[in-house]
Amino acid sequence: MPIEQRVIGGGQKIGGGQKIGGGKEAPAPEPEPEKKAGGRKKLLLIIGAVVLVAAGAAAYLLLGRGGGEPAAEPEPEPGAVIAVEPVSLNLADGHYLRLGFELQFTAAAAGGGHGDPETGKAVDAAIALFSGRSVSEVSDPAKREELKAEFKHQLDELYHGEVYDVFLTNYVTQ
Numbered sequence: 001m002p003i004e005q006r007v008i009g010g011g012q013k014i015g016g017g018q019k020i021g022g023g024k025e026a027p028a029p030e031p032e033p034e035k036k037a038g039g040r041k042k043l044l045l046i047i048g049a050v051v052l053v054a055a056g057a058a059a060y061l062l063l064g065r066g067g068g069e070p071a072a073e074p075e076p077e078p079g080a081v082i083a084v085e086p087v088s089l090n091l092a093d094g095h096y097l098r099l100g101f102e103l104q105f106t107a108a109a110a111g112g113g114h115g116d117p118e119t120g121k122a123v124d125a126a127i128a129l130f131s132g133r134s135v136s137e138v139s140d141p142a143k144r145e146e147l148k149a150e151f152k153h154q155l156d157e158l159y160h161g162e163v164y165d166v167f168l169t170n171y172v173t174q
Contacts, residue, residue, distance in 0.1 A: 016065025058060055078164045079107035084119045086170040089127055092134045103155065109162035116122045117159065135173050144171070 086100030155163040
């Protein structure tokens, strides 16, 4: 039967160093190999690099430059202004509205080389929008701004986004 030896504290053996059974002395335990200090530093550098790459990729995607949402189109620049001759529109109860306006097109629309855009579509839209309304309705400043915004929206659809703004130049009721 083998003899078991245990080391306690400062290297003393149980049993006061006495040999039991007359066998050979047990070999001294081999010291543990020292851990390299550089291994921990390398691990920290690798983790730091992974975190930086992940943060960079997240920022790249969130800013819309890589597979995320496309960047917004730039605001169109104002271009040529075309005056439209005033027209008389029939309102309710025998009244009328004298309406004149100017269309400001985008710079891109003016650069198309097609000459001045046709304004007949804009006059037709104005007739459809303003005709038949009451004098009090078209005279109210808040309602007038609503009608102007609606008119601009209709012009955007008719001219495929080439109208930059619309200006009311003649607005007389009777």
